[in-house]
Amino acid sequence: xxxxKISKHITYKEGTHSNTATRRRMRNxxxxxxxxxxxxxxxxxxxxxxxxxxxxxxxxxFFRSAALNKTIGGSRTSQHCKGxxxxxxxxxxxxxxQLFDYIKDNxxxxxxxxxxxxxxxxxxxxxxxxxxxxxxxRILKAVKxxxxxxxxxxxxxxxxxxxEEGITxxxxxxxxxxxxxxxxxxxxxxxxxxxxxxxKNGKKIKIVGxxxxxxxxxxxxxxxxxxxxxxKLYKKK
Ligand SMILES: [Zn+2]
Numbered sequence: 001x002x003x004x005k006i007s008k009h010i011t012y013k014e015g016t017h018s019n020t021a022t023r024r025r026m027r028n029x030x031x032x033x034x035x036x037x038x039x040x041x042x043x044x045x046x047x048x049x050x051x052x053x054x055x056x057x058x059x060x061x062f063f064r065s066a067a068l069n070k071t072i073g074g075s076r077t078s079q080h081c082k083g084x085x086x087x088x089x090x091x092x093x094x095x096x097x098q099l100f101d102y103i104k105d106n107x108x109x110x111x112x113x114x115x116x117x118x119x120x121x122x123x124x125x126x127x128x129x130x131x132x133x134x135x136x137x138r139i140l141k142a143v144k145x146x147x148x149x150x151x152x153x154x155x156x157x158x159x160x161x162x163x164e165e166g167i168t169x170x171x172x173x174x175x176x177x178x179x180x181x182x183x184x185x186x187x188x189x190x191x192x193x194x195x196x197x198x199x200k201n202g203k204k205i206k207i208v209g210x211x212x213x214x215x216x217x218x219x220x221x222x223x224x225x226x227x228x229x230x231x232k233l234y235k236k237k
Pocket of ligand 1: 080087
């Protein structure tokens with residue numbers, strides 16, 4: 001399985017990587033159908049983008065097994081679990097907005113999500129493609145502190161409630177920072193993202209969202225992303 005490539009520019013490892021899965025020694029291998037769906041996403045969206053911009057595009061998260069998705073608090077209906085969705089981020093001089101706009105204006109897709117960020121640039125992009133039904137061309141925007149978190153920008157060809165992916169729909173949770181030194185708060189859910197602050201051990205935080213192994217948190221001073229492994233959740237009553 002490990003020698004299978006998803007596409008010219010996506011290795012099997014990139015398509016199935018997850019820090020949570022690695023840490024918990026969970027398998028995250030797509031079955032044949034899911035692998036076929038991933039290849040289609042790559043063919044219809046990733047590779048055309050890659051060719052158009054002629055620059056590497058980072059895959060943040062692609063396939064997530066149902067078990068993995070449950071572990072990270074993702075929606076049960078996430079297209080990531082079917083191999084139909086990928087989270088991507090631009091590299092180099094290309095911006096996420098450029099990727100977003102190109103997909104929006106030139107490619108066929110099911111859902112395209114502007115993930116957080118600002119009005120000028122999203123933190124990352126979620127995009128999906130399906131072969132099991134007509135692609136809806138639905139455009140959503142994920143906003144911090146919003147209710148719902150996902151707002152419909154363009155409803156596409158069907159009108160129904162937006163379905164979330166990746167980020168939990170549940171109400172905010174509370175956690176306590178558990179670190180020996182300081183916990184970095186970052187602008188995006190990535191260790192490469194800009195730091196916006198640091199939290200001390202024992203600091204209480206409000207968790208408003210989750211993506212992969214990161215919590216989107218709020219304190220009186222900061223709002224940003226922290227690595228989930230350094231946060232202990234309050235026990236639910
Ligand atoms: Zn996603």
